[in-house]
Amino acid sequence: MAQQPNLLLARSIVKSFGPTNVLRGFDFSIAAGEVHAFLGGNGAGKSTFIKIISGQHERDSGTLEFAGRELGGASVSPIETGEIAVVNQELALLPHLSVAENIAMPRLNRVFGTYSERASRAIAVEALSLIDPHFARESVGRLVGDLTLHERQLVEIARSLRSGAKLLLLDEPTANLTAAETGRLFAVIRRLISETNLAVLFVSHRMREIRQIADVCTIIRDGKTAVDRVALDAITDREIVEFMGQNAEPDPIAEHQADEAIHVQADPRPPAQTAVAGGEPLIVALDDIELTIRPGSIIGLAGAPTGPLALIEALTGLARKTQWDVKRTGADVRYGSPSAAARAGVGYISGDRANKGILATLPIIDNLMAAQRVVERRGLARSGETEQGQSLLDALKIRAGSLWDLPSTLSGGTQQKILVARWLTLKPHLLVLEEPTRGVDIRTKREIYALIRKLAAQGTAVVWWSTEYVELVELCDSVLAFDLSGRPTGVLRHAEVNETNLANATGMAA
Structure with a gap:
């Protein structure tokens, strides 16, 4: 079947944060009606590119077109118009609002709109029932802040699935789902593609899931396009790992x-x-x-x-x-x-x-020493912590500009290594x-x-x-x-x- 016209087209995208060059002339395209696997190692630039598409970051240079119009500058973001919906790796729900409010409010008319609790509950139940009918019935009135991470993931995905978007950006959507929930999510995605010609950008490190749901893949490595739009049945898992720059052999x-x-x-x-x-x-x-x-x-x-x-x-x-x-x-x-x-x-x-691990507003050194300070009942740093922190970074091969940088300068995988590092010396x-x-x-x-x-x-x-x-x-x-x-x-x-x-x-x- 011939590829449909590109819904999203990115060419020569460049993005840096201070001295760190994250995207270095990255190219990407996705067509309507396809599930496109977006692959790469931690820190390769996947989340940064997704945030550029969704308007959370501005690109430094390059062109980005959606549905035939260029994005950026004074143009209205497709996120604002509802044409693009995103599930970020770190969820973006409002913890002080209910499940129903989180799902329904983005869909309400923002000009002279009125909020109906009954209508919102109906919208939320319908959306959540796509993945977990039992959870849908018992959760709509609960505060999002009282949910487990697993439950919040379901809410975030349900909100995006019922957004009516043309392009759905899914950044590790199955990371907290059971196999059964993942299967139901994939069934919903296939149905939406059939009914609405939806395009899905899918990020995951689980090769089995990628092959279950995706049609083609693009691989990013060190901020550049390593593989551009290759059919998944034309590339092996070993080749994917090698293009990502990762050793395919057991450690x-x-x-x-x-x-x-x-x-x-x-x-x-x-x-x-x-x-x-x-x-x-x-x-x-x-x-x-x-x-x-x-x-x-x-x-x-x-x-x-x-x-x-x-x-x-x-x-x-x-x-x-x-x-x-x-x-x-x-x-x-x-x-x-x-x-x-x-x-x-x-x-x-x-x-x-994001909520119970990394201390986002504190530098890397405070994140590394957090557990030790709790154990020792200390609120302040002590002499020797800088050397200890740097030793941990070196031992774990964590590349950071400085111990005093914020964790947001690191990839999600590197942040996870820091959480493990907290306990190594204890x-x-x-x-x-x-x-x-x-x-x-x-x-x-x-x-x-x-x-x-x-x-x-x-x-x-x-x-x-x-x-x-x-x-x-x-x-x-x-x-x-x-x-x-x-x-x-x-x-x-x-x-x-x-x-x-x-x-x-x-x-x-x-």
């Missing part, structure tokens, strides 16, 4: 053997206790499932968000009340807050990088990670894997929740599975951890 330092470092019990009998100072096993139990987490083990959590998040909240002091029974050396373990948990040797990395007894590789490229994932395995080798017990089964298979010694209602269904040990068994145990497709 040899990522090997980790911990089969003997973990003991899991799946029955209600009292567990045997050990009394190694600072290295006692942690026992978690609910219903007839009991799990012993020993030092040096990496435990995966699999399933829809409700179950894993409830356990994470119990382990990290986020929950005031919990159904989970958590014990160490026979005594109940309860923390009044995440800071109290941190002082007790429990580290936590939230999947909500060596916590337990490190709990919630989707720690959300929105990061293949190379950065391997680097994060290696960091976590290094902590485990030093005796830290790791609990890791991921919606990517292939990640759990690669990384974890054992996996605790949850069903769709959030109840634990059992523990998969060692050789039992594969995508088929995880799908069967969780009721979710791999």
Whole structure:
């Protein structure tokens, strides 16, 4: 089938932030009625280009046309006219408004318009039902600020799907979705393309999803076009990784053997206790499932968000009340807050990088030292922190202009590495990670894997929740599975951890 005329055409786009050249003459085009995968490593310039299209950044030079008219200057942005809708990697919802208000208000007539709560709720239910009918019915009246990251992702996507736009920009839209939700999203996208000739720019680091939904791909590398409009059936995964400038071979330092470092019990009998100072096993139990987490083990959590998040909240002091029974050396373990948990040797990395991870208004050095300051009950910097911070940047191969730059000068994947770096020198007894590789490229994932395995080798017990089964298979010694209602269904040990068994145990497709 012949390609339709270009809906968006970008030529020789240049964008710099101070001395940092992000886009260096980048070319891109997308036609109506296609899903176009936009690929590249973290820091290659993907998010910057999307923000230029959506009017959040001004390009320094180059031409940008949409539907035959040039954008920029005094021209009205297609975002304002509703012709372009965007789901950014960091969500743009208003936390003090309800789900219904967040979805419906952008569609209201802005001149002499009146707000109808009933109409807004109907709009929101209709939009959310495209992806999750149950969530649609029970969430429309809730404040967005009270939602989990997973739930906010659904709201953001639903708002964009029902915007009536000609071009939909999706920057890592599936990063917090289950496989079933991702499947429903893709079905909606295909239907909208069929009905409205919608064009979709799709950013993801998950090759399986890219091949499920996209027609063609463009690859950006170091701010330049490395591959321009190649059909996905004409390029291999290995070639894509190589064009992105990333090593396609397994990382040899990522090997980790911990089969003997973990003991899991799946029955209600009292567990045997050990009394190694600072290295006692942690026992978690609910219903007839009991799990012993020993030092040096990496435990995966699999399933829809409700179950894993409830356990994470119990382990990290986020929950005031919990159904989970958590014990160490026979005594109940309860923390009044995440800071109290941190002082007790429990580290936590939230999947909500923007709101519960990175301190956006503070420089990189403060972000690196945040956990240590909490543990030491310090609000101010101490001597030696600059050297320690620079040492962490060097060890993690993080390229930053200065320790005093803001985190916004770094890519999303690099910001995620900083969240992991906070805990490296503290060596916590337990490190709990919630989707720690959300929105990061293949190379950065391997680097994060290696960091976590290094902590485990030093005796830290790791609990890791991921919606990517292939990640759990690669990384974890054992996996605790949850069903769709959030109840634990059992523990998969060692050789039992594969995508088929995880799908069967969780009721979710791999």
